[in-house]
Amino acid sequence: EQTLSVPALFYKCLIFRCGNAGSLVTKHVRAEMRPFRALLRQFPVGYHNIMTAFIRIAERHDLATIIDWAAAEGWNPGLDDADAFWAADPKGYHVLEVNGELTAAVSLVRYARDYGFLGFYMVRAQSRGLGFGWSLWQGVLSGFAGQTVGLDGVVAQQENYRKSGFVYAHANYRYGGAPGCRATVSGDIVAIDAQWIGAVAAYDRQFHPEPRES
Helix, strand or coil: CCCCCHHHHHHEEEEEEEECCEEEECCCHHHHHHHHHHHCCCCCCCCCCCCEEEEEECCHHHHHHHHHHHHHHHHHHHCHHHHHHHCCCCCCEEEEEEEEEEEEEEEEEEEECEEEEEEEEEHHHCCCCCCCHHHHHHHHHHCCCCCCCEECCCCCHHHHHHHHHCCCCCCCCCCCCCCCCCCCCCCCCCCCCHHHHHHHHHHHHCCCCCCCCC
């Protein structure tokens, strides 16, 4: 497909449409549009005059895509994580689309009125460095202004987290491997069923700011 250079008209404004509010906002950009040039050259003729970016609450099938992205990054999500994540807060997952393509994602799961936990902050590899992730990050965090937000962060991004007000709390150490022991037959180890849910939730509450029964 033939592509054209970006016309000067595009540099005067970038149009974002907010899927949740249904509003259309025109943002004057001038020189700050330069980082978008590389992305725009990917689009065929006719797409250079306008670019629409939708920020919306993710649907269930979007979460499957987000988890696939996480696996590709080496984050090793659990095989059954999606259902548990979704049950915690179905409105806690957000995506940004550029001209209809899923481009960035972030989750901010609300466990209580004043507490949420952030994760799944990712941008497709071919769209990084263009400001899409930062726009989504700012938009989602704005809904938690003045509230406590936790984040299990990437070490290389700690300085960027500080710019958004996050403060380092502690390190996590993860170990992996194949266990070399045989299955135990001890009666002290039991499956967590309905009779144990309350006890497990109470134990978890000692280490977490808010209840996580879901």
